Amino acid sequence: MASSIGHYLDSFKASLGLDLAIAEGVARELRAHFEDRRRELKESGLSEDEANRIAVESLGAPELVAHEVYDTHAQGTWQAAVCAGLPHLLFALLFASYHWQNVFCLATILTATVGLAVHGWQRGRPVWLFPWLGYYLIPVIAAGILLVHLPQGWGWIAALVYAPMALFVIFHLVTQSARRDWLYASLMLAPMPVFSSWLVRLGNGNALPADSAWLATVQAEVPWIVVSFVVLAVATVSFVRAKPRWHKVLSVFIPPVVISIAVVVTGPGCVDYWGSLMLLLPVLAFTAPFWLQSRIEFAHS
Amino acid sequence: MNYGRELLKGNTDALLLHLVNCQPTYGYQIVKELERRSNGYFQLREGTLYPALHRLENNGLIQGSWEPISNGQQRRYYYITPKGKQVLANRLATWQDFSAAFSAVVQPETT
Numbered sequence: 001m002a003s004s005i006g007h008y009l010d011s012f013k014a015s016l017g018l019d020l021a022i023a024e025g026v027a028r029e030l031r032a033h034f035e036d037r038r039r040e041l042k043e044s045g046l047s048e049d050e051a052n053r054i055a056v057e058s059l060g061a062p063e064l065v066a067h068e069v070y071d072t073h074a075q076g077t078w079q080a081a082v083c084a085g086l087p088h089l090l091f092a093l094l095f096a097s098y099h100w101q102n103v104f105c106l107a108t109i110l111t112a113t114v115g116l117a118v119h120g121w122q123r124g125r126p127v128w129l130f131p132w133l134g135y136y137l138i139p140v141i142a143a144g145i146l147l148v149h150l151p152q153g154w155g156w157i158a159a160l161v162y163a164p165m166a167l168f169v170i171f172h173l174v175t176q177s178a179r180r181d182w183l184y185a186s187l188m189l190a191p192m193p194v195f196s197s198w199l200v201r202l203g204n205g206n207a208l209p210a211d212s213a214w215l216a217t218v219q220a221e222v223p224w225i226v227v228s229f230v231v232l233a234v235a236t237v238s239f240v241r242a243k244p245r246w247h248k249v250l251s252v253f254i255p256p257v258v259i260s261i262a263v264v265v266t267g268p269g270c271v272d273y274w275g276s277l278m279l280l281l282p283v284l285a286f287t288a289p290f291w292l293q294s295r296i297e298f299a300h301s
Numbered sequence: 302m303n304y305g306r307e308l309l310k311g312n313t314d315a316l317l318l319h320l321v322n323c324q325p326t327y328g329y330q331i332v333k334e335l336e337r338r339s340n341g342y343f344q345l346r347e348g349t350l351y352p353a354l355h356r357l358e359n360n361g362l363i364q365g366s367w368e369p370i371s372n373g374q375q376r377r378y379y380y381i382t383p384k385g386k387q388v389l390a391n392r393l394a395t396w397q398d399f400s401a402a403f404s405a406v407v408q409p410e411t412t
Contacts, residue, residue: 028367029328029351029377036329060348068352072359 005034008056015066017181018073020124026069030059074248076127076240083128084240087113087135088191088233092226098219110139125180130188131236133173137188138195140166170285178289183248185289187239190256192282194228197260200279201267228259256286309343313353314362315396316343318381318389321363327376328354354379362388 009027016023034055041051059065076084090109099105117136120129144166147159177185202218218225235255242248264279309316320331328350335343357363362385365377381389 026351026355028375030347032327032374032376033329033347035374058347060346065348065351068348069355072352072355 004052005031005056008034008059008062012062012066015063016070017066017183018070019126021126022073024124030065034059071243074245075243078241080126080128081237081240084131084187085233085237087131088229088236091135091191092229092233095222095229096226098222101215125177127184127240130177130184131190133177134188134191137170137173138191140169141192174285174289182289183239183245183252186252186286187236189282189286189289190232190236190252191229193256193260193279193286194232194263196279196282197263198225198228201263224263228263231255231259253287257283309345310349312396313345313349314357315389315392317350317353317357318362318385318392321379322381322386322389325378325380327378329376357385361385 009031012030013023013027016026037058038051038055041054042048046054090112094100094105094109113132113135117129117132120126120132144159144162147162173188174185177188198221202214202221232255235251239248239251242251260279260283316335317331320326320334326334328347331354332345332347332350335345354363354365358365358379361382363379363381365379367375368378369375
């Protein structure tokens with residue numbers, strides 16, 4: 001049991017795993033409840049320390065209260081669900097409309113993604129933010145891959161300089177998201193395995209193909225690319241609207257893994273070492289938040 | 302699980318709606334008022350009270366509002382909404398019908 005109200009509320013917020021605005025609101029209400037109880041105990045003749053201790057204890061275990069409050073707020077609104085699924089749908093639309101090579105469209109979507117990600121991050125990190133953050137990371141990773149293709153070996157030098165910075169940004173976002181709930185960090189990283197599986201299927205491994213034959217191959221696959229991102233959008237909406245936690249876990253893990261396997265297995269060629277690495281790394285990153293949060297909780301305890 | 306606790310759990314929403322309908326009130330006062338009116342029979346834990354209040358608010362049955370009190374402290378007062386009044390009236394009517402039917406069944410028959 002937490003020994004002071006500050007410690008109690010910290011434990012409560014750490015166990016809650018909800019939007020910061022909701023967590024702060026409930027914590028404020030619990031503090032007001034504590035103050036009323038403490039005042040009453042002091043008026044009945046108890047000492048300050050005794051009144052504090054009993055008032056905190058009477059609130060119940062912070063983890064249990066957080067669990068009950070979580071159940072009440074776990075189901076997001078339809079508005080939040082649609083907003084969370086929107087980046088996947090935008091990406092699907094980009095391919096469905098055959099504008100994925102249009103620089104203006106790409107720049108518009110990128111600007112909207114960065115804008116919404118920053119806006120959401122500053123406004124208490126609501127649940128709809130996390131899929132947007134996932135797309136916010138894609139340019140960071142794509143820039144690293146493109147650097148490798150700079151001429152005469154300069155690419156590797158640039159990539160080696162760039163990689164630590166990119167990894168820092170990714171690691172920072174993943175740890176910050178996992179601090180709240182590892183499920184949100186996995187929700188953020190859900191597009192990564194899907195992207196990499198498509199890159200492995202459409203790329204030729206160690207080179208960046210951009211000739212007309214490759215473009216024709218991509219165009220032929222567009223319907224399936226659209227389907228894979230629409231499935232991600234539906235899974236995300238289901239994640240936000242789901243109430244039981246096991247439903248959320250299934251919504252966040254099953255679709256990206258099934259899509260990635262389906263994309264690679266139905267592909268025309270065998271997967272080489274580079275391709276295997278491209279598939280393995282995002283899957284590891286996608287499942288890492290679960291491990292990361294248990295480490296954070298261990299460090300806390 | 303304890304039968305009385307199960308009954309309380311199933312009727313917490315109606316009890317809270319009724320108390321909020323009597324007058325705008327806040328969490329601590331609700332706990333005290335429930336205890337007083339039930340002569341100590343109903344003892345609501347905070348882990349039950351606040352999630353229930355938030356669930357009622359999410360369903361649009363009550364509305365919470367932070368208000369300052371005399372010593373600079375703030376409290377979140379809950380007000381019943383028109384939808385909440387309607388739901389409360391339905392629940393009370395259902396409960397009274399249920400209670401009357403239950404009593405009629407368990408009372409010894411007079412011939």
